[in-house]
Amino acid sequence: MNAPQLTKNQALVFDVLAKADGPLSAYTILDKLRDYGFRAPLQVYRALDKLLEYGVVHRLESINSFVACAHPNENCHSHGTVAFAICESCGHVIEFHDHEVDHRLANWTRGKKFKAEKTTIEIRGLCETCAA
Amino acid sequence: MNAPQLTKNQALVFDVLAKADGPLSAYTILDKLRDYGFRAPLQVYRALDKLLEYGVVHRLESINSFVACAHPNENCHSHGTVAFAICESCGHVIEFHDHEVDHRLANWTRGKKFKAEKTTIEIRGLCETCAA
DNA sequence: TCAATTGCGTAATGCTATAACGTGTGCGAT
DNA sequence: ATCGCACACGTTATAGCATTACGCAATTGA
Numbered sequence: 001m002n003a004p005q006l007t008k009n010q011a012l013v014f015d016v017l018a019k020a021d022g023p024l025s026a027y028t029i030l031d032k033l034r035d036y037g038f039r040a041p042l043q044v045y046r047a048l049d050k051l052l053e054y055g056v057v058h059r060l061e062s063i064n065s066f067v068a069c070a071h072p073n074e075n076c077h078s079h080g081t082v083a084f085a086i087c088e089s090c091g092h093v094i095e096f097h098d099h100e101v102d103h104r105l106a107n108w109t110r111g112k113k114f115k116a117e118k119t120t121i122e123i124r125g126l127c128e129t130c131a132a
Numbered sequence: 133m134n135a136p137q138l139t140k141n142q143a144l145v146f147d148v149l150a151k152a153d154g155p156l157s158a159y160t161i162l163d164k165l166r167d168y169g170f171r172a173p174l175q176v177y178r179a180l181d182k183l184l185e186y187g188v189v190h191r192l193e194s195i196n197s198f199v200a201c202a203h204p205n206e207n208c209h210s211h212g213t214v215a216f217a218i219c220e221s222c223g224h225v226i227e228f229h230d231h232e233v234d235h236r237l238a239n240w241t242r243g244k245k246f247k248a249e250k251t252t253i254e255i256r257g258l259c260e261t262c263a264a
Numbered sequence: 265t266c267a268a269t270t271g272c273g274t275a276a277t278g279c280t281a282t283a284a285c286g287t288g289t290g291c292g293a294t
Numbered sequence: 295a296t297c298g299c300a301c302a303c304g305t306t307a308t309a310g311c312a313t314t315a316c317g318c319a320a321t322t323g324a
Contacts, residue, residue, distance in 0.1 A: 007271065027310065040274060045312065050271095061194040062252050064280095064311060083237075085246050098240060104233045105215075105255065112226065113260035114217050120194050122252045123237065128245035139302065159279065172305065177281065182302095196280060196311095265324100272319080280311070287304080294297080 003054035012036055013047035014068065017057055022091035023065035060084060060093070062122045070095040081105070083121035089130035135186035144168055145179040146200065149189055154223035155197035192216060192225070194254045202227040213237070215253035221262035 006014060016032050017024060024032075026044045038044065048066055051057035056069050063086060080102035085094040101121070109116045125131075138146060148164050149156060156164075158176045170176065180198055183189035188201050195218060203211075212234040217226040233253070241248045257263075 009272075025311075037273095041312070042314095043273075046271075061254070083240075085241065085244065085248075087246075088249065094244065094246070096240060098236050101233050101236045104230050104236070105253075108215075108228065108230060109217065109255065109257070112217065113263065114219075114226070114255070115258040115263040116217075116255045117220065117257040119256075120252060120254045121237075122193070123241065123246070123248045124251075125241070125249040126247040131245065131247040141303075157280075173281070174283095175304075178302080267322100267324085269322080270320085272317105274316085275314105276316100277314075278312080280309100282309070283307085285304105285306085287302105289300105289302085291299090292297105293299100294295105 003051075003056050007047075007050075009038075009043055010047045010050050012038070013044060014051055014056060017051075017066060017068040020068075023060050023063060023067040023086070023093055025065050029066070058082060058084070058095070060086060060122060061120050062086070062124060067093050067095070081119045081121060083123070085123045085125070085127070087127035087130055088124050089126055092127055094127070135183075135188050139179075139182075141170075141175055142179045142182050144170070145176060146183055146188060149183075149198060149200040152200075155192050155195060155199040155218070155225055157197050161198070190214060190216070190227070192218060192254060193252050194218070194256060199225050199227070213251045213253060215255070217255045217257070217259070219259035219262055220256050221258055224259055226259070 012033055013029055016029050026041060026048060029048075030038055030041055030044045033044070048057060048059075052059060052066075058067050058069055059065075060067060067084075080097055080099060083096050083098060083101070085096070087093070105116070105119060108114075144165055145161055148161050158173060158180060161180075162170055162173055162176045165176070180189060180191075184191060184198075190199050190201055191197075192199060199216075211229040212231060213229070215228050215230060215233070217228070219225070237248070237251060240246075
């Protein structure tokens with residue numbers, strides 16, 4: 001899924017996420033965009049839905065927040081499942097891929113004949129700086 | 133973390149989850165327990181907090197729901213990270229462990245000096261029956 | 265031109281989770 | 295025994311996250 005030309009709202013939401021130094025909730029995004037005419041959550045959620053679909057934004061399920069993809073110029077989906085390490089102290093997120101993990105999970109689903117649609121891997125803890 | 137004697141509320145919540153054939157949201161649990169005197173979400177959330185702490189219940193982050201642990205007589209935590217496959221059609225959840233996945237993720241965190249506190253692995257899709 | 269699609273705006277609502285307050289009970293230490 | 299503490303509980307209110315429902319406007323393509 002490659003991103004076509006973004007609409008105005010999509011571009012605004014994406015820019016906010018791209019400039020943030022960590023994940024943002026939909027309502028935080030809304031607040032940051034009030035000066036640009038945003039009034040309602042749905043304006044944010046609709047834009048996010050598209051950005052997620054295009055693969056340029058990820059949703060962090062465990063903290064109900066969103067981040068810009070760390071690999072803007074590649075197609076994230078081609079790397080397999082995206083995993084995240086989320087620092088609970090400073091909020092920073094590291095995005096990574098591990099083919100072996102993908103492989104193991106794929107093996108498991110194959111064995112169970114489970115048809116995987118979306119896989120979430122999120123590690124919460126403390127980043128190197130905050131753990132020190 | 134082994135489970136001590138449960139309090140009345142904890143036991144009620146646990147029983148509801150144990151008898152359910154799939155994950156339940158806190159509010160669904162609340163509704164099921166109104167006849168037993170439950171009136172407010174906090175009664176459920178407080179019980180859930182303890183049950184999660186004891187390891188007899190798991191939280192499914194991606195669907196904001198809770199399930200009884202599938203291995204009631206073992207200590208889940210001793211198996212490493214618990215992973216879940218969640219059928220989006222019938223709602224059934226399969227709980228599993230994969231040491232190799234744990235190992236890979238542990239390797240990654242070690243390399244990044246990231247101190248993992250809680251790891252979430254959830255695969256959403258269709259179970260064998262529903263995919264057929 | 266008409267119909268279908270897509271994005272947008274607004275209001276209302278629903279679902280998920282926690283804060284803040286106070287009560288009661290059990291239990292160990294003084 | 296009684297004081298102080300920890301813990302579970304009950305209630306109200308509020309905060310935070312997400313969707314439903316309605317209608318309008320612009321675009322596209324048959």
